[in-house]
Each structure stands twice: as C-alpha cells, then as structure tokens.
Amino acid sequence: MTTERTYSLKQILPRLVPTLKHGMAQLVMQTVAMSLPLLLLPVLTRYMPPEEYGRFALYTLVLSMAVPMMLAGAEHLLTYSYFKRDEAGKRRLITSTFTLVGILTLIAIMLSILFMPLLHEQLGLGRTAIVSMGMIAGLTCVFVLAHVVAFMERSLSLQSVFVTGRVVIGYGIGVSLLMAGVMDWRGMVAGQFVAAAVLATIGLVYLYKKGLLGWHWSVRDVVEIPRVGGAMALYSLSGVLVSLVDRLMINHFIGPHGVGVYAVPAALMTGVMLLILALTRAVSPQAIRIMSEGGDIALRQKVIYIYTAFWGIALFAFTGAAILGQPMLRLLTQGAYHEATVLILPLAVATMFNTCFVWNATLLMFEKRGGVLVVIALLGAVTDAALGSVLIPAYGLVGAGWANAGAYALMAVLGFVGLIRYVQLPWRMTLTEARRIVVGLMLMRGGR
Numbered sequence: 423m424t425t426e427r428t429y430s431l432k433q434i435l436p437r438l439v440p441t442l443k444h445g446m447a448q449l450v451m452q453t454v455a456m457s458l459p460l461l462l463l464p465v466l467t468r469y470m471p472p473e474e475y476g477r478f479a480l481y482t483l484v485l486s487m488a489v490p491m492m493l494a495g496a497e498h499l500l501t502y503s504y505f506k507r508d509e510a511g512k513r514r515l516i517t518s519t520f521t522l523v524g525i526l527t528l529i530a531i532m533l534s535i536l537f538m539p540l541l542h543e544q545l546g547l548g549r550t551a552i553v554s555m556g557m558i559a560g561l562t563c564v565f566v567l568a569h570v571v572a573f574m575e576r577s578l579s580l581q582s583v584f585v586t587g588r589v590v591i592g593y594g595i596g597v598s599l600l601m602a603g604v605m606d607w608r609g610m611v612a613g614q615f616v617a618a619a620v621l622a623t624i625g626l627v628y629l630y631k632k633g634l635l636g637w638h639w640s641v642r643d644v645v646e647i648p649r650v651g652g653a654m655a656l657y658s659l660s661g662v663l664v665s666l667v668d669r670l671m672i673n674h675f676i677g678p679h680g681v682g683v684y685a686v687p688a689a690l691m692t693g694v695m696l697l698i699l700a701l702t703r704a705v706s707p708q709a710i711r712i713m714s715e716g717g718d719i720a721l722r723q724k725v726i727y728i729y730t731a732f733w734g735i736a737l738f739a740f741t742g743a744a745i746l747g748q749p750m751l752r753l754l755t756q757g758a759y760h761e762a763t764v765l766i767l768p769l770a771v772a773t774m775f776n777t778c779f780v781w782n783a784t785l786l787m788f789e790k791r792g793g794v795l796v797v798i799a800l801l802g803a804v805t806d807a808a809l810g811s812v813l814i815p816a817y818g819l820v821g822a823g824w825a826n827a828g829a830y831a832l833m834a835v836l837g838f839v840g841l842i843r844y845v846q847l848p849w850r851m852t853l854t855e856a857r858r859i860v861v862g863l864m865l866m867r868g869g870r
Contacts, residue, residue, distance in 0.1 A: 451585040456693035458589050462597055463686065463754040469600040472682030472759065474607040479685035480673065481551060481611065483666045488559035489566065490658035492526040493519065496647050497570050513634045515647070516567055522644050527560030551611050558611075561618035568625030571634060580628055584621060592617035656796040663803045664833075668826045671810035676818065684819050687751055687765045691773040694743045698736055698777055733778055740774035761819070768823030775830035782837030789844050798840070802833040 466475065496519040507515070534552045542552070565584055572580035592613040599609030629635040648655065665688075672680045747766035751759070783795050806829035813821030 451582050452696050452699070454586045455589045456696045458586075458593060459689060460693050460754060462593055463689070465597055465601065467686065467755045467759055469597075470607050470682075472680075473678040474682070475685060476669075476673070476678035476681030476683075478607040478610055479681055479688075480669055480678075481555070483662060483669060485555055485559055485562075485614075486662045487659055487666060488530060488555060489562050490655050490662070492523050492530065492559055492563050493566065493655060496522070497566050509633060512571075513636050516571075516629060516634050517636050518644050519567060519647060520564070522647055523560055523563040525644075527556055527563075530556035530559060551608055554611060554615055558615050558618045561615075561622040564622035565618070565625035568628050571629065571632065575632075580624075583624060587621050587624075588614075588617045591620055656792070664799060664806055664826075664829055667803045667806050668810065668822060668829075671807060671814055671825075672819065672822050675810075675814045680819055680822075683759055683762045684765060684822060686755060686759045687747065687762045687769050690747060690751060690754070690766075691740075691743060691769045694739060695773050695777050698739050699780065733781065736774050736777045736781075740770045740777070743773075744770035764820055765823045768820060768827050772823065772827035772830045775827065775834040778834045779830060779837045782834065782841055786837070786840050786844060791840065791844050794840050794844070795837075798833050798836045801836065802829045805829040805832050 470478065496515065531553060534556055538549060538552055542549075569581065569584040572584065592610070594613065595616050596610035596613030599605045599612060600607075605612065626635065669681050669684070672684055744767050747770060748763045751763055751766065755762070779798075786792075786795055806825055809825035809828050810822055813825045815821075817824075
C-alpha cells in the first residue's frame with residue numbers, strides 16, 4: 423500500500439525561492455520600476471497639463487495592446503514550455519517569433535497609416551506618434567523575449583536591465599525633453615522609442631551569446647505560434663482592453679482632461695499592484711517548472727497553497743493604499759491634480775480585484791485554460807463599458823472608477839469560479855498554514 427507524499431513548508435520554500443538574493447532582487451527591480459514614474463509625477467504634472475497627460479495615457483494603453491498582438495502568445499508559449507524544449511527548439515521558436523513580429527510590425531504600421539484620421543480624432547495623436555507606435559511595439563517584442571529567457575534562467579543582471587532600463591531610459595529622456603521645453607508629451611514617446619531600441623539591441627546580443635539566435639525558421643513554426651499561443655495572446659490583449667475601454671469611455675464623455683486626471687491615481691495603484699506581483703515573480707520560474715512537469719500532486723498542491731496565500735496580501739496592501747492614497751497623491755502631484763483624490767478609493771478596490779484576477783489567471787494558465795481567461799476578460803470589458811455608460815454621465819470620474827471596480831470584481835469572481843472548476847483548491851488549508859506560508863516567503867533565507 424502506497425501513501426501520498428507530503429511536503430512541509432520548510433521543504434517546499436527552498437525549491438521555490440532558491441536564494442534570498444533572487445527573491446529580494448525581484449522586489450528591488452519591481453520597486454525601482456514602480457517608484458521612478460511615481461517620483462517623477464511632480465515633474466510630469468507640472469510640465470504636462472491633464473489634457474496632454476491624458477493623451478500620453480491613451481497612447482501607452484494602445485501601445486500595450488499592440489505588443490501582445492504582435493507576439494501572438496510567443497512569450498507565454500516560451501515561458502510555459504521553456505523547461506520542455508531543447509536548445510534547438512528554443513532557438514527555432516525565438517527565430518520564428520522574430521519573423522512573425524517583423525511581418526506584424528509592417529502590418530501595424532500600414533494599418534496605423536490607413537486609420538490615421540480615426541486615431542487622430544479619437545485619441546488626439548499626431549501622425550508621427552501614430553506611426554512610431556508600430557515601431558516601438560516591434561522593438562519591445564524583441565527584448566520581451568530576451569527578458570523571458572533571462573527570467574527563466576534567473577539572470578538577475580539582465581532582468582534588472584530589462585525591468586528598470588525601460589523606465590530609466592524612457593522617462594529620463596522624456597522628462598528631460600519636457601523640462602527643456604523642446605517637446606510636449608511627445609517627448610515621452612521619443613524616450614520610449616530610444617529605450618525600446620537600446621533594450622532590443624541588448625536583447626539580441628544576449629540571445630546570440632546564449633546560442634538562441636539563428637536563421638532557421640519555417641512557415642509552419644510561424645503559423646504554429648498563434649495557433650498554440652493565441653489564447654494566451656488574447657488573454658494578454660483582453661487584460662489591457664478593460665483599461666482601454668475605461669479610458670475611452672472617459673474620453674468620450676469627459677474628454678482628454680478627464681483621462682489625464684484619472685490616469686494619475688490609476689498609475690499610483692498600478693505601482694502598488696506591480697510591487698505585490700513582484701512577490702510571485704520570486705517563485706514563478708520554479709513554480710512553472712513544477713506545474714508544467716506535472717507528476718507530484720502533493721508538490722503541485724503546495725504551489726497552489728502559496729498562490730492562494732497571496733490573496734490576503736492583496737487585501738491588506740490595497741486597504742493601506744486606500745487609506746494613504748490621498749495624502750500620497752497630494753504630495754506627489756503638489757496639489758496640481760487635486761480633483762483626482764476622490765478616485766483613490768474606487769481605484770484601490772478595482773486594482774485589488776485586478777490583482778486577485780491575475781493570480782487566479784496564473785493558476786488557470788498552469789492548467790492550460792487560456793480560453794477561459796479570454797472569455798472572462800472580454801466579459802469584464804463589456805461590463806466596464808455598460809457600467810461606464812450609465813455611471814460616467816451621472817457621477818463623472820468617480821462613476822468611471824466604480825465602473826472599473828465593478829468590472830474587475832466580476833473578473834475576479836469568475837476567475838475564482840474557474841479555479842473551482844479546473845484547479846484543485848486547498849480547501850482544508852488552515853489559517854495558521856496560510857500565515858506560515860506568507861511569513862516564510864518574507865523571511866526565506868534560501869536553500870541549503
């Protein structure tokens with residue numbers, strides 16, 4: 423008679439967080455990437471009025487949608503199959519992805535030229551900004567794949583370059599152009615272009631030295647990427663879609679001024695979200711290996727334990743953000759966007775539910791349920807539009823915040839229903855064990 427093997431917390435944590443250095447480095451990198459845009463808010467809000475800040479926010483969201491469309495799920499496919507592929511398989515996937523990205527970049531540029539009048543009318547973007555969007559997205563795709571390899575290989579130096587470099591270079595150049603009076607908000611676009619070009623070059627050099635860059639690709643591989651990774655790409659796309667729908671509704675009913683005011687507290691809450699998600703990135707490479715290889719049910723169950731424990735962290739963190747958000751916003755913006763303070767509470771609630779949905783989505787991704795996530799995210803976008811069409815005309819920006827909170831709450835609930843349906847949740851996990859998991863992650867001293 424065989425008994426199911428069990429793992430204690432002391433046994434599982436060294437396998438998930440190999441060293442304290444790796445876990446702390448993830449937190450430091452994400453903290454820098456989060457804090458620099460927030461620390462520069464006084465400068466941005468001084469040199470960019472709400473109308474310009476709103477246009478920059480819309481530009482950034484559209485750009486965020488273009489990247490997953492061009493990658494077609496290749497970054498997710500590489501992540502979740504990284505430990506199953508040999509070097510030739512990884513090289514073929516990356517080279518085929520670059521071919522696909524090149525084709526889609528040209529298509530994106532041609533489409534942006536074709537629909538330029540519509541984009542200019544709806545987003546208030548100029549011709550140069552619209553055309554540059556496709557170029558920046560194509561360059562971003564290059565270093566995203568290199569970042570995936572560096573992340574899975576736990577190369578902290580390269581990860582720090584990719585995570586912080588985009589913010590440091592992009593914001594450094596953009597803010598300098600703003601302060602010098604050379605350009606308006608388009609200076610931030612110029613900074614993003616330079617950052618993407620520099621990081622893409624570094625990414626290509628890194629992949630070449632790793633032996634993952636070659637010339638061998640096939641039409642079959644190019645077609646296989648969207649066929650297999652398409653659901654994951656649609657999930658990434660639909661996740662941004664909720665935010666874009668939210669901003670477009672504000673732009674329609676209130677205008678770019680409202681988008682700019684709304685974007686400032688949204689950036690603050692997104693920064694808190696990124697910092698919390700950094701906790702999971704410390705354990706993600708090993709968790710992906712364990713969950714993708716299958717086999718040991720008890721070990722997989724412990725991984726689920728740890729991810730579910732993060733839900734409590736999200737609730738605690740965003741409660742603090744809701745309380746401290748208003749004084750922080752006044753301090754960071756020096757009172758320039760005083761009307762944005764009323765948005766702190768609804769956006770804290772919205773981002774908390776969004777964070778929980780991301781963790782739900784991670785567990786569902788382990789079970790290859792990308793299609794379920796696409797449906798959930800699309801329902802969230804539809805809900806946001808429906809609620810926004812009623813609440814924004816009646817309550818203005820506050821109505822937009824609560825519409826966004828309602829959409830993400832629905833997504834979090836549906837994601838939890840998906841977990842009940844497709845993932846074996848640890849219903850019998852005690853409060854004591856959950857507390858030990860969280861404390862253990864925070865105090866982990868590394869594998870012995």
